[in-house]
Amino acid sequence: MATRTPDGVEGPRARLRGGLLFAAFGLLAYAGVTAVDAPTRALGLSWSIIGAAGAFGVLTIMLAARRRTRRLADAARLLMAVAALAALAVGVGLAPEGAERGFVIAVTGVLAAALALYALLAGDLRRTTRGAA
Numbered sequence: 847m848a849t850r851t852p853d854g855v856e857g858p859r860a861r862l863r864g865g866l867l868f869a870a871f872g873l874l875a876y877a878g879v880t881a882v883d884a885p886t887r888a889l890g891l892s893w894s895i896i897g898a899a900g901a902f903g904v905l906t907i908m909l910a911a912r913r914r915t916r917r918l919a920d921a922a923r924l925l926m927a928v929a930a931l932a933a934l935a936v937g938v939g940l941a942p943e944g945a946e947r948g949f950v951i952a953v954t955g956v957l958a959a960a961l962a963l964y965a966l967l968a969g970d971l972r973r974t975t976r977g978a979a
Contacts, residue, residue: 864908867964871900874957888940892933892954896961899929907968919968926965934958 875897881890906922937954941947 860911861908864904868901868904871897871904873897875901885942888937888942888950889953891940892937893957895929895933895936896957899926899933900961900964903965903968923965923968926968927962930958930962930965933961 874893878890878893878895878897881893883890903922903926906925907919910916910919910922934954937958938951941950941954
C-alpha cells in the first residue's frame, strides 16, 4: 500500500519533486552569489534573494507536510511571496542604464513571478476529498 499525501500525491514522488525544486532554487542562489560583482549586481542580488527564499521555502513546506502543520507551510509561502516582491524591487532599483535595463528587469520579473507562483501553488496541506476526517 502506497502512502499518499493529503493532495493525493505519493510520498516518494512528492519528495523527489521537492528535492528537484530545492536543487533548482539552490543553483539559482549559487549563480546569484557568484554574479554579485559590479556589472551584474542587479541580477546577482535578485537571483540570490529568489534562490535562497525558494530553497528555504521548499524545505520548510516539505517539513510542514511531514509534520502536517499548516501554519509552518503558510508562513513559508508568505515569506516566498514577500521575497519575490523584494527581489523585484532590488532588480528594478539596481538595473543598469542603457540597453541592458529592460533585459535585467524582464529576467528578474520572470523569476520573481515564478517564485510567487510557486508560493501560491505550493502543496496545500488541506484535504481535497469530501468527508475526510
